[in-house]
Amino acid sequence: MWAITHDEKVWPEAHEYKPDRFLGAPESGNFPIMGSDLRLAPFGAGRRVCPGKSMGIATVELWLAQLLGSFKWVPCGEVDLSETLKLSLEMKNPLVC
C-alpha cells in the first residue's frame, strides 16, 4: 500500500500533501474507500481488511471533535511529514503537546 500511495503514476506529486486529491476521481465522482479500489484503501483490502472500518467511518468525526474540543492547538514551527516505519508507519518527527 505504501508503494501504491507513493507511486507518481498513480498519484501525481505523490509526496506533496494535497488532501483535495481525494475529493473525487474524474471517472467515478469519488473514491470508494472500503478496499475495492487499491489506489486508496485506508482500511486495507482482502482477507486482512480492517474489521472496524464501519465503526471507524461512523465515529471518526467524533474522535476529531473530541481532539479539537479537548486541546488548544497552536502552530509550533513547520509540520514535518517525514515518515518512519516502526510497527506501523509513523511520523518521523511527531507533533508535540
Ligand code: HEM
Ligand atoms: C479510521 C479508523 C481506522 C482505520 C483507518 C483503520 C485501518 C486499518 C488498516 C489499514 C488495517 C490493516 C488491514 C490490512 O492488513 O490489510 C487495519 C486492521 C485492523 N483494524 Fe482497523 N482501522 C480503523 C479503525 C478500526 C477500529 C475502530 C477497529 C476496532 C474496533 C479496528 C480493528 C482492526 C483490527 C482488529 C485489524 C486487524 C485485522 C487483521 O489483521 O485481520 N480498526 N485497520
